[in-house]
Amino acid sequence: xxxxxxxxxxxxxxxxxxxxxxxxxxxxxxxxxxxxxxxxxxxxxxxxxxxxxxxxxxxxxxxxxxxxxxxxxxxxxxxxxxxxxxxxxxxxxxxxxxxxxxxxxxxxxxxxxxxxxxxxxxxxxxxxxxxxxxxxxxxxxxxxxxxxxxxxxxxxxxxxxxxxxxxxxxxxxxxxxxxxxxxxxxxxxxxxxxxxxxxxxxxxxxxxxxxxxxxxxxxxxxxxxxxxxxxxxxxxxxxxxxxxxxxxxxxxxxxxxxxxxxxxxxxxxxxxxxxxxxxxxxxxxxxxxxxxxxxxxxxxxxxxxxxxxxxxxxxxxxxxxxxxxxxxxxxxxxxxxxxxxxxxxxxxxxxxxxxxxxxxxxxxxxxxxxxxxxxxxxxxxxxxxxxxxxxxxxxxxxxxxxxxxxxxxxxxxxxxxxxxxxxxxxxxxxxxxxxxxxxxxxxxxxxxxxxxxxxxxxxxxxxxxxxxxxxxxx
Amino acid sequence: xxxxxxxxxxxxxxxxxxxxxxxxxxxxxxxxxxxxxxxxxxxxxxxxxxxxxxxxxxxxxxxxxxxxxxxxxxxxxxxxxxxxxxxxxxxxxxxxxxxxxxxxxxxxxxxxxxxxxxxxxxxxxxxxxxxxxxxxxxxxxxxxxxxxxxxxxxxxxxxxxxxxxxxxxxxxxxxxxxxxxxxxxxxxxxxxxxxxxxxxxxxxxxxxxxxxxxxxxxxxxxxxxxxxxxxxxxxxxxxxxxxxxxxxxxxxxxxxxxxxxxxxxxxxxxxxxxxxxxxxxxxxxxxxxxxxxxxxxxxxxxxxxxxxxxxxxxxxxxxxxxxxxxxxxxxxxxxxxxxxxxxxxxxxxxxxxxxxxxxxxxxxxxxxxxxxxxxxxxxxxxxxxxxxxxxxxxxxxxxxxxxxxxxxxxxxxxxxxxxxxxxxxxxxxxxxxxxxxxxxxxxxxxxxxxxxxxxxxxxxxxxxxxxxxxxxxx
Numbered sequence: 001x002x003x004x005x006x007x008x009x010x011x012x013x014x015x016x017x018x019x020x021x022x023x024x025x026x027x028x029x030x031x032x033x034x035x036x037x038x039x040x041x042x043x044x045x046x047x048x049x050x051x052x053x054x055x056x057x058x059x060x061x062x063x064x065x066x067x068x069x070x071x072x073x074x075x076x077x078x079x080x081x082x083x084x085x086x087x088x089x090x091x092x093x094x095x096x097x098x099x100x101x102x103x104x105x106x107x108x109x110x111x112x113x114x115x116x117x118x119x120x121x122x123x124x125x126x127x128x129x130x131x132x133x134x135x136x137x138x139x140x141x142x143x144x145x146x147x148x149x150x151x152x153x154x155x156x157x158x159x160x161x162x163x164x165x166x167x168x169x170x171x172x173x174x175x176x177x178x179x180x181x182x183x184x185x186x187x188x189x190x191x192x193x194x195x196x197x198x199x200x201x202x203x204x205x206x207x208x209x210x211x212x213x214x215x216x217x218x219x220x221x222x223x224x225x226x227x228x229x230x231x232x233x234x235x236x237x238x239x240x241x242x243x244x245x246x247x248x249x250x251x252x253x254x255x256x257x258x259x260x261x262x263x264x265x266x267x268x269x270x271x272x273x274x275x276x277x278x279x280x281x282x283x284x285x286x287x288x289x290x291x292x293x294x295x296x297x298x299x300x301x302x303x304x305x306x307x308x309x310x311x312x313x314x315x316x317x318x319x320x321x322x323x324x325x326x327x328x329x330x331x332x333x334x335x336x337x338x339x340x341x342x343x344x345x346x347x348x349x350x351x352x353x354x355x356x357x358x359x360x361x362x363x364x365x366x367x368x369x370x371x372x373x374x375x376x377x378x379x380x381x382x383x384x385x386x387x388x389x390x391x392x393x394x395x396x397x398x399x400x401x402x403x404x405x406x407x408x409x410x411x412x413x414x415x416x417x418x419x420x421x422x423x424x425x426x427x428x429x430x431x432x433x434x435x436x437x438x439x440x441x442x443x444x445x446x447x448x449x450x451x452x453x454x455x456x457x458x459x460x461x462x463x464x465x466x467x468x469x470x471x472x473x474x
Numbered sequence: 475x476x477x478x479x480x481x482x483x484x485x486x487x488x489x490x491x492x493x494x495x496x497x498x499x500x501x502x503x504x505x506x507x508x509x510x511x512x513x514x515x516x517x518x519x520x521x522x523x524x525x526x527x528x529x530x531x532x533x534x535x536x537x538x539x540x541x542x543x544x545x546x547x548x549x550x551x552x553x554x555x556x557x558x559x560x561x562x563x564x565x566x567x568x569x570x571x572x573x574x575x576x577x578x579x580x581x582x583x584x585x586x587x588x589x590x591x592x593x594x595x596x597x598x599x600x601x602x603x604x605x606x607x608x609x610x611x612x613x614x615x616x617x618x619x620x621x622x623x624x625x626x627x628x629x630x631x632x633x634x635x636x637x638x639x640x641x642x643x644x645x646x647x648x649x650x651x652x653x654x655x656x657x658x659x660x661x662x663x664x665x666x667x668x669x670x671x672x673x674x675x676x677x678x679x680x681x682x683x684x685x686x687x688x689x690x691x692x693x694x695x696x697x698x699x700x701x702x703x704x705x706x707x708x709x710x711x712x713x714x715x716x717x718x719x720x721x722x723x724x725x726x727x728x729x730x731x732x733x734x735x736x737x738x739x740x741x742x743x744x745x746x747x748x749x750x751x752x753x754x755x756x757x758x759x760x761x762x763x764x765x766x767x768x769x770x771x772x773x774x775x776x777x778x779x780x781x782x783x784x785x786x787x788x789x790x791x792x793x794x795x796x797x798x799x800x801x802x803x804x805x806x807x808x809x810x811x812x813x814x815x816x817x818x819x820x821x822x823x824x825x826x827x828x829x830x831x832x833x834x835x836x837x838x839x840x841x842x843x844x845x846x847x848x849x850x851x852x853x854x855x856x857x858x859x860x861x862x863x864x865x866x867x868x869x870x871x872x873x874x875x876x877x878x879x880x881x882x883x884x885x886x887x888x889x890x891x892x893x894x895x896x897x898x899x900x901x902x903x904x905x906x907x908x909x910x911x912x913x914x915x916x917x918x919x920x921x922x923x924x925x926x927x928x929x930x931x932x933x934x935x936x937x938x939x940x941x942x943x944x945x946x947x948x
Contacts (some may be wrong), residue, residue: 003724003758005788007691009654012792020585020798028584057577067896072550075806083557098476103531106542108773109764110502117620142616145800153653157483175799179627180483217481222620250477284477287496292582299582300805302776315481318486325649326619330804331774332549420725428584 018435113140229387303333494907587614703861777807
């Protein structure tokens with residue numbers, strides 16, 4: 001008797017993750033096909049703008065030298081003697097300190113993460129916010145995703161458990177909610193007003209859920225936004241905290257883009273931890289951060305952490321138990337967290353290079369985001385919020401009746417049709433808005449702002465869009 | 475309203491993982507206490523024999539140089555030029571080949587794992603077994619545990635889904651089955667006969683489960699055994715495959731200790747993949763392997779893979795979807811898998827050192843296991859199978875009525891009392907047999923054979939045991 005799809009956990013079938021979905025798989029097929037001569041494809045490379053993966057081939061954002069020097073020394077400590085002069089003194093010193101604490105990075109660490117690194121995370125949070133942070137409340141993770149999945153698996157206690165998520169959202173949330181058989185409770189962000197979050201809308205969503213027999217357990221907030229790039233004002237954040245207090249919700253704050261700020265003067269980042277502390281709010285809060293984003297962009301090593309605030313020792317012990325079954329987060333991810341929260345300081349040997357490298361990446365991303373938004377906004381039927389944060393733009397595209405009908409015929413969402421034709425024609429892979437959720441009758445796509453050579457890149461998007469409009473009308 | 479334990483997913487409360495449970499937490503407390511002067515503890519160090527973690531502090535099994543040189547070059551490719559002569563030519567060549575394929579290890583890879591590394595895994599399996607293996611059927615993972623959890627989460631489709639597990643078992647299985655609300659179906663291994671697996675016992679367990687309304691979905695086999703160290707004969711393996719055929723079970727083969735063989739002539743390892751291929755059996759098989767065990771012992775980088783046999787493309791696509799939500803396994807774990815399946819060959823520059831290092835570790839482990847088993851067997855009330863494989867011994871201990879009564883009074887399992895007193899007196903942390911499961915009225919503990927200085931180490935175990943017997947009688 002063969003194993004059939006029908007015999008599997010039905011919740012698995014409901015999981016969707018468009019960032020690495022059908023289009024991304026098609027893009028990989030094209031990438032393979034490009035290696036063969038006379039492949040007949042109208043482009044010479046694939047640009048994977050579907051995923052915030054800055055160091056991937058073709059984008060090639062350089063790694064921060066400091067991060068890699070430390071990682072190499074942790075792998076092979078003898079290098080400090082074997083290659084004298086290659087490693088700056090502060091890197092050698094830090095590697096020694098971490099080696100004394102950890103021993104070999106080939107060993108499992110404490111399941112919650114190396115204690116010394118958790119201390120450094122707590123210091124980072126304390127300096128960022130001006131409020132205390134305790135290493136006991138911090139869990140190092142294999143990227144933020146692992147932490148989010150774990151928390152959702154614990155909070156969803158029955159099929160009527162609901163999780164409030166922004167729409168549009170990063171599809172990890174809908175995927176994990178489906179996997180653990182919970183109910184997503186959408187609250188809609190306002191695309192006509194810089195993707196603002198409306199506390200009234202969130203409050204209304206809670207009430208509607210209750211009326212429908214769903215029990216809201218947690219509020220997910222992504223700040224800076226993904227896919228929107230929006231930043232919350234402190235006023236809105238405080239109102240959201242009050243809503244959590246009122247309705248007994250856990251606040252899950254996805255803050256992985258906290259250092260991707262393109263206009264920090266007008267659009268600064270404030271952590272939820274800071275505001276919960278300042279208000280002395282009792283709201284249970286879990287805040288997520290990652291080494292995959294920011295300017296480090298070290299996605300491949302799977303590093304991250306979450307901090308628990310107002311979570312009881314009993315529940316912390318349960319979280320510990322659950323992470324211990326998976327043994328520990330990858331050590332190189334943990335080492336990367338250490339560099340994230342403890343970058344070189346002025347006066348240290350690595351500082352000048354680190355400063356120059358990180359400044360360059362910050363500036364390039366801000367510039368590219370601005371240029372792309374400006375040019376996309378000039379296209380017929382395209383409106384694009386000029387993201388003040390994160391790594392993405394999320395342009396709204398108006399699609400003609402003809403395009404909608406054509407998509408329907410092909411059994412696709414209209415923006416999936418748009419994205420598919422974009423891929424087929426230009427080799428650029430984006431994610432259709434339907435993968436993130438959007439208001440009925442609206443269409444978008446998410447595109448990363450990571451591709452160098454922005455002129456050529458946007459040129460391709462423009463040329464395609466104009467052709468699409470010619471084919472299908474506006 | 476604070477977050478309460480009662481409001482959480484009740485399945486989480488049922489999860490137990492003794493390897494990192496209460497005793498391991500106590501051991502960490504002692505480790506911290508040891509750093510203070512006049513701590514009053516009767517030992518000067520903690521020996522964490524509860525977990526197969528060869529490179530941990532205090533055990534300090536050295537990493538394989540080849541593995542670490544490659545890892546360092548992948549972190550910081552410029553080292554090939556910056557430190558000329560430090561890296562053997564074959565390591566430099568391999569790093570270049572992997573860099574060409576992967577680009578930066580700071581990028582997310584293919585969610586299923588780097589294609590070239592999956593090809594190498596397939597070649598390894600093919601050479602090991604003499605039957606074809608396809609990279610399409612291989613998923614790289616963050617250690618074997620991540621793969622096991624994923625498969626169980628997919629196979630458990632309702633609370634009546636059952637998973638056959640050996641007793642004693644590695645507690646990942648009971649933990650994951652509890653997490654995903656399935657039912658464990660125990661089949662008992664025979665401690666009086668070298669921890670043999672009896673196919674009749676497995677068949678009887680399936681029938682009993684059916685009679686009780688449980689639907690068996692999969693058979694877990696751990697070979698070499700954990701905690702038992704036993705190796706299955708091919709005859710028994712074939713009978714187990716036939717049982718899976720007969721009852722429509724998926725075979726989950728945990729083969730992470732496949733290279734930890736202390737008596738390979740009399741107790742060789744045969745993979746289930748080889749036998750399923752040889753028999754042309756239609757049984758759906760998932761085989762797990764890891765970089766954490768063997769002589770590499772690179773636990774901290776979280777590397778592993780599973781191979782699917784007789785699993786349909788539709789189900790492979792579902793597995794891909796699920797792993798894509800977590801983005802990708804850690805790149806340094808994937809690189810370690812490459813070194814696991816493609817060690818240096820005779821004639822390559824790294825070969826002599828690699829051979830000497832791996833031979834030394836193999837020999838030390840086999841010798842230590844043998845000495846420990848011999849000495850433990852001489853203790854009153856202790857019977858210990860001399861494990862032919864894996865990293866552990868699982869001695870049976872006879873406990874007196876007085877000891878059982880004392881444990882009951884303390885609300886503990888009797889072998890947990892024994893293990894607790896062992897820790898309190900010697901600083902040696904083991905896992906009580908109750909954490910793995912055992913026949914009613916039998917008591918055991920699992921101890922790793924990783925501690926150097928075996929004479930001193932076993933001496934402590936002996937002294938403690940004799941004192942325990944004096945206190946409580948036999």
